[in-house]
Amino acid sequence: MKYEIGCVSRRNIYRQKFYRISQSELYDHVGKRNCARAVEAAAQTVFTICAFFAVFAVVFITLYMFANGVPAFYKIGIKEILFSAVWKPTADEPSFGIFYIILTSVAGTAMAILIGVPIALLTAIFLAEVAPKRLASVVRPAVEILAGIPSVVYGLLGMMILNPVMYRWELRIFRESVTHQFTGGANLLSAVLVLAIMILPTVVSISETSLRAVPPQLKSSSLALGASRIQTIFKVIVPAAKPGIVTAIVLGVGRAIGEAMAISLVSGNSVHFPLPFVSVRFLTTAIVSEMGYAGGAHRQVLFAIGLVLFVFIMLINFIMNAVLRRGIEA
Numbered sequence: 001m002k003y004e005i006g007c008v009s010r011r012n013i014y015r016q017k018f019y020r021i022s023q024s025e026l027y028d029h030v031g032k033r034n035c036a037r038a039v040e041a042a043a044q045t046v047f048t049i050c051a052f053f054a055v056f057a058v059v060f061i062t063l064y065m066f067a068n069g070v071p072a073f074y075k076i077g078i079k080e081i082l083f084s085a086v087w088k089p090t091a092d093e094p095s096f097g098i099f100y101i102i103l104t105s106v107a108g109t110a111m112a113i114l115i116g117v118p119i120a121l122l123t124a125i126f127l128a129e130v131a132p133k134r135l136a137s138v139v140r141p142a143v144e145i146l147a148g149i150p151s152v153v154y155g156l157l158g159m160m161i162l163n164p165v166m167y168r169w170e171l172r173i174f175r176e177s178v179t180h181q182f183t184g185g186a187n188l189l190s191a192v193l194v195l196a197i198m199i200l201p202t203v204v205s206i207s208e209t210s211l212r213a214v215p216p217q218l219k220s221s222s223l224a225l226g227a228s229r230i231q232t233i234f235k236v237i238v239p240a241a242k243p244g245i246v247t248a249i250v251l252g253v254g255r256a257i258g259e260a261m262a263i264s265l266v267s268g269n270s271v272h273f274p275l276p277f278v279s280v281r282f283l284t285t286a287i288v289s290e291m292g293y294a295g296g297a298h299r300q301v302l303f304a305i306g307l308v309l310f311v312f313i314m315l316i317n318f319i320m321n322a323v324l325r326r327g328i329e330a
Contacts, residue, residue, distance in 0.1 A: 062310075069307025072096075072300035081304060087271040087281075089290070089298040096301040098286070102308065104274040105283045108188060108267075109257045112195035116256075117249055119196075120203035127204070128211035129233050140208075147201035155265030158194040159186070163266060166190045170277050180277070186268035189276040194266050195259060199252035206251065210244020211237060250320045254313055260284035283309045 073081060076096055084097025123143070127136050163185030170187070174180040214237050222232040238245070260282070268279025269289055281289075287302050287309075294302055 065303070065307045065310050068300070068303040069310075070304075072297065072304035075297060075300065081301060082308075085271075085273075087286075089294070089301065094297065096297070098283075098301075098305055098308070100271050100273055101281055101283055101286055101305070104188065104280040105257060105309070105312070107274040108192050108195065108263075108280070108282060109253060111192040112199060112256045113249070113253060115192065116196035116199045117203055117252065120200045120248075120252070121207055121245065123200070123204045124207035124211060125233060125238070128208045129229075129237065143201050143204050146197075147205065151198065151259060151262040152265075154194055154198055155262035158190055158262065158266040162190050162193060166277070173277065181279075183268050183277065183279045186266055186279055187277050188267065188274050188280045191263050191267040191280065191282070194262050195256045198259060198262065199255050202255055203248045203252045206248035207241070207245050210241040210248070213244065214240045246320055246323065250317060253316050253320075257309070257312060257316070258284060260288045264288060283312075 081096055081098055082102070083099050084095060085099045086095040086097045087101065088095045123139075127140055127143075131139065165185065166187060166189060167183070167185030170182060170185065174182070218236050218240055219232055222236045223229070227235065263282050264285040267282065267285065269281050269285055270279040271281050272278045274280050283305050286305055290298070291302055
């Protein structure tokens with residue numbers, strides 16, 4: 001009887017100890033779980049605040065540009081600003097036509113994209129699919145270094161190296177012309193070449209990342225069906241990476257159309273119809289070169305130019321996204 005009582009008491013002690021240990025472990029588990037939930041809630045709050053801050057920044061910039069740019073259109077007139085080719089803001093009878101400036105920005109950006117994007121895309125394909133690892137390890141850092149070079153350095157290099165070359169070509173082409181105004185090499189073609197070089201690192205880096213993100217099963221399946229390596233790259237991998245490539249092109253267009261400092265050094269900064277060997281002025285350089293001393297209606301028109309530039313970038317984004325959606329749906 002005493003043995004049975006002793007066994008029962010021992011069992012009760014063991015049960016109490018087990019219950020105590022289990023209960024403490026349970027409290028620890030619940031505490032850790034509550035802590036994890038608190039961390040997740042805090043992180044979600046931080047992410048939400050950052051997201052709203054980004055949206056607020058876009059809305060604020062949009063409202064600010066419209067608030068400062070629209071008054072010029074009411075005061076001077078949409079037709080006078082957008083469709084007049086005469087830009088004389090400081091004359092006795094000032095004229096604020098930016099038609100040639102708009103044409104220059106559109107033509108210069110389009111030419112830079114036509115030159116830069118194919119080179120950048122082929123470079124990205126080379127790095128992602130063709131180049132040996134050693135060679136890729138040399139080329140890729142060089143492209144990344146291009147992205148880190150300040151725009152003013154591009155402008156200085158263009159002014160010191162590219163403009164003299166363009167001027168020699170200009171002398172040969174217009175040697176017998178009596179009407180051509182020589183630019184010293186500071187013309188639209190120089191600006192286009194500088195822009196084409198400046199957009200290369202952005203398009204190359206994002207396109208290469210998109211190409212590397214394509215599932216390897218697609219490539220293996222294409223090769224297994226008998227397609228050559230080139231056919232697989234251009235018929236399978238590139239179409240699969242199309243969303244990322246389109247994003248890279250959009251960012252490249254934004255870089256090209258929004259550049260000011262480098263362009264002001266190589267374009268000549270004069271308002272003319274955009275021709276290759278003519279000094280021109282872009283929308284950004286018009287703002288940069290005259291905002292320091294502008295006042296009154298002149299200053300309001302410069303804000304209107306900024307609004308036009310802002311609308312251009314928004315339209316390009318919408319058009320590229322629409323093209324991307326159609327491509328994905330097709």
